[in-house]
Amino acid sequence: MTKHQQSEADFNASLAERLRSTPRAAPMHMNDLPSGPSKSLTDLLSDNQDQERQPATDEPARPSIADQAGATTTRRVPLHLIVDSPYQPRKKYDETELQLLGETLKGRGQDEPITVRVLDSGKFELIAGHRRVRAARLIGWSELDARVMHLSDRDACLATLVHNESNVKLSDYERGLAYQTALKEGYASTQSAVATVFGCTQARVSQCLSLFDLPQPLLDLMAKYPELITYRKARVIKEVLAKHPEGQEAILRAVEVLIDKPQMDQSELRAVLLKPFEAKRVRTKSPTPRTIIDRNGESAFRVHVKARDILIQVEDGVDVELALERAMAALREFAVTLEVPKKQKANNPAG
Amino acid sequence: MDLGRKTFKVQGVAKLLGISVDSVRRDADEAGLQIERQGGSGPKTRIFTVENVFDLAAHRARKSGMTPKTKRILTVYAPKGGVGKTTISSNIACILALMGLRVLVIDLDFQANLTISFGYDPELTPDEAASAGLPQSTCVEYHLGHLLPQWQQNGAVQPLSKVIKKPFGDNGPHLIPSEVTLDRLEALFTVDAIMGKKPELAIARWLDEGFSGRNPNLDLSQYDVVMFDAPPAKNQTTRGALLASDFAVAPVSMERYSTKSVSYLADVIGEMKNTYSKFPQLSVLGNFFDAKRVRVAAQVIALTSKYPEAWMDNQISTSEEFKKVLDEDDGLPLALARPTSTPSDELRAATRELVERMGVLSSAAQKDGLRAA
Numbered sequence: 001m002t003k004h005q006q007s008e009a010d011f012n013a014s015l016a017e018r019l020r021s022t023p024r025a026a027p028m029h030m031n032d033l034p035s036g037p038s039k040s041l042t043d044l045l046s047d048n049q050d051q052e053r054q055p056a057t058d059e060p061a062r063p064s065i066a067d068q069a070g071a072t073t074t075r076r077v078p079l080h081l082i083v084d085s086p087y088q089p090r091k092k093y094d095e096t097e098l099q100l101l102g103e104t105l106k107g108r109g110q111d112e113p114i115t116v117r118v119l120d121s122g123k124f125e126l127i128a129g130h131r132r133v134r135a136a137r138l139i140g141w142s143e144l145d146a147r148v149m150h151l152s153d154r155d156a157c158l159a160t161l162v163h164n165e166s167n168v169k170l171s172d173y174e175r176g177l178a179y180q181t182a183l184k185e186g187y188a189s190t191q192s193a194v195a196t197v198f199g200c201t202q203a204r205v206s207q208c209l210s211l212f213d214l215p216q217p218l219l220d221l222m223a224k225y226p227e228l229i230t231y232r233k234a235r236v237i238k239e240v241l242a243k244h245p246e247g248q249e250a251i252l253r254a255v256e257v258l259i260d261k262p263q264m265d266q267s268e269l270r271a272v273l274l275k276p277f278e279a280k281r282v283r284t285k286s287p288t289p290r291t292i293i294d295r296n297g298e299s300a301f302r303v304h305v306k307a308r309d310i311l312i313q314v315e316d317g318v319d320v321e322l323a324l325e326r327a328m329a330a331l332r333e334f335a336v337t338l339e340v341p342k343k344q345k346a347n348n349p350a351g
Numbered sequence: 352m353d354l355g356r357k358t359f360k361v362q363g364v365a366k367l368l369g370i371s372v373d374s375v376r377r378d379a380d381e382a383g384l385q386i387e388r389q390g391g392s393g394p395k396t397r398i399f400t401v402e403n404v405f406d407l408a409a410h411r412a413r414k415s416g417m418t419p420k421t422k423r424i425l426t427v428y429a430p431k432g433g434v435g436k437t438t439i440s441s442n443i444a445c446i447l448a449l450m451g452l453r454v455l456v457i458d459l460d461f462q463a464n465l466t467i468s469f470g471y472d473p474e475l476t477p478d479e480a481a482s483a484g485l486p487q488s489t490c491v492e493y494h495l496g497h498l499l500p501q502w503q504q505n506g507a508v509q510p511l512s513k514v515i516k517k518p519f520g521d522n523g524p525h526l527i528p529s530e531v532t533l534d535r536l537e538a539l540f541t542v543d544a545i546m547g548k549k550p551e552l553a554i555a556r557w558l559d560e561g562f563s564g565r566n567p568n569l570d571l572s573q574y575d576v577v578m579f580d581a582p583p584a585k586n587q588t589t590r591g592a593l594l595a596s597d598f599a600v601a602p603v604s605m606e607r608y609s610t611k612s613v614s615y616l617a618d619v620i621g622e623m624k625n626t627y628s629k630f631p632q633l634s635v636l637g638n639f640f641d642a643k644r645v646r647v648a649a650q651v652i653a654l655t656s657k658y659p660e661a662w663m664d665n666q667i668s669t670s671e672e673f674k675k676v677l678d679e680d681d682g683l684p685l686a687l688a689r690p691t692s693t694p695s696d697e698l699r700a701a702t703r704e705l706v707e708r709m710g711v712l713s714s715a716a717q718k719d720g721l722r723a724a
Binding site for chain 1: 424549552555556558559562594595597607610611613614615617618620621623624625627628629630631632633653657658660661
């Protein structure tokens with residue numbers, strides 16, 4: 001080796017290593033950079049417009065005309081002051097999804113403000129953001145950005161219903177509830193008007209509302225398990241109920257199979273619901289063979305019937321040829337007394 | 352104007368636009384540019400002025416149908432002085448315009464170095480200009496303050512057309528210049544702050560109105576990129592520019608104090624995120640770079656380990672060229688004055704990286720536009 005004991009690359013690597021490891025005389029404090037998305041310029045300004053109006057005016061705080069007309073301001077709202085909407089059709093919140101949503105909030109920050117309205121009690125009632133509020137509580141946040149509106153009960157109800165329609169994973173039952181409420185509260189008088197309000201097709205409205213024709217015990221069941229019965233499954237249930245009105249109780253109990261097997265499709269459900277009614281027919285046909293005995297009571301033939309086939313088993317010591325001859329003769333004798341309907345050619349491709 | 356005297360031969364133009372010499376010839380003919388020919392008895396070589404080059408860049412952008420995806424606001428800022436903010440700003444502004452983007456650059460520093468680098472003496476009086484035979488447009492009469500309501504005690508503001516300078520013609524970067532009284536804006540912002548208004552939103556409001564095109568006296572809608580060259584201060588004006596910006600470029604001069612200034616900046620940006628949920632994405636650009644120096648390596652490690660996303664892949668080397676242009680080319684941005692120099696290559700590479708980070712161009716247009724740089 002010459003005086004170049006280390007290659008250039010090795011030297012550089014060792015240099016970097018040395019710089020990294022040597023404790024610095026004065027370690028430098030370096031602040032974190034924020035991560036996640038930033039608001040747009042327009043959002044920044046629109047969010048700050050209304051906030052600023054308040055300190056600028058010296059008048060006592062009274063709601064402006066704009067506020068009464070449902071104008072919105074965006075601000076931080078403490079989570080403990082936020083209450084659920086009584087109009088919220090969503091009945092079920094998936095824990096894992098809330099957890100995931102929490103992770104997203106933690107990682108990206110809050111993209112979109114939730115929407116709330118001010119109650120007389122000073123609390124904030126949710127219009128949109130039930131899932132985000134739950135996720136934020138999960139990850140221990142104390143506040144969220146919220147669009148604060150001043151809405152009447154009626155407007156809040158409609159806003160909550162309509163907002164949720166566009167949102168993720170609402171079950172047919174929950175949608176149906178929203179449509180039903182809209183009809184009851186008079187936001188719309190016909191199914192097609194409901195469709196217009198919610199921005200969906202009339203067919204969808206009618207499908208979801210069809211769930212409410214189910215017997216009360218099933219409605220109670222759906223209130224507990226809103227995803228249990230889709231409108232397609234409801235159709236199967238109604239079909240089976242119509243066929244076997246006497247078995248309603250058994251059928252309704254059988255529907256609970258969906259709690260354990262939610263992935264079951266319509267035809268599987270139909271099979272399960274019909275099973276108790278078909279089972280009897282199957283059981284009446286006993287498969288035990290009949291025996292034909294000789295004059296001493298010993299078995300000479302054993303006869304099995306399987307659907308339309310007759311199998312005659314000939315016992316040892318009986319002449320098979322002769323037995324066949326006699327059996328054929330007996331059948332011929334029987335046949336001449338019959339009149340079998342003419343078979344069509346098409347049903348008999350062998351011919 | 353003085354800078355008009357800087358000229359390029361076809362080869363220089365080709366380098367500036369990142370295209371072949373023949374493309375320059377064809378496109379110049381196509382665009383119908385009035386190009387001077389060299390006098391004398393030799394071959395009549397074309398002589399391009401700076402304006403000609405930007406006109407050509409604009410023509411090529413139009414021809415290729417380049418339409419930027421989105422408008423971007425960019426602030427070049429570091430709380431530390433002398434790290435090369437103004438040099439970087441003026442060069443980036445020129446290179447963006449050479450890519451065919453429409454650029455407005457705003458000088459926020461009362462020392463007006465950016466304004467000077469574009470050929471204006473902010474202290475030149477109209478009389479001095481007249482007696483020196485210079486056009487009155489060489490004088491700086493207005494700055495950003497004159498466009499803001501704070502300056503006019505909320506009265507009428509100057510129309511943009513009276514304030515704006517076009518140092519290299521219509522197609523070059525446009526400039527809102529500065530002069531020594533601009534620092535009074537800070538005092539006016541402070542008054543706003545005391546009165547409970549939010550002065551840090553003043554620049555955001557101004558840009559929003561300008562981009563909307565609502566106000567014919569303040570129409571910024573034609574610009575693809577609006578850039579601020581911010582002074583090394585942590586005041587209302589720089590915070591306002593940062594808050595309004597989508598991106599921030601912090602040059603660092605690869606020594607301990609300038610590394611520390613990035614931490615101060617990170618803190619300012621973090622505060623914005625907390626207060627407004629609006630903040631610029633930071634890019635840290637190594638300036639006066641010399642990979643062979645241990646001191647530089649130490650700062651690179653400090654910065655990349657703390658801000659790996661922000662650290663830019665491209666750096667600008669230490670070069671005497673930057674000082675030479677100050678004396679020999681009246682401070683004309685180096686990327687224009689010496690397109691073939693190494694630092695010019697580096698400035699172009701860094702600007703390309705920035706354009707990618709900012710997502711101004713669609714991927715197809717980006718290929719074209721980036722080649723042009």
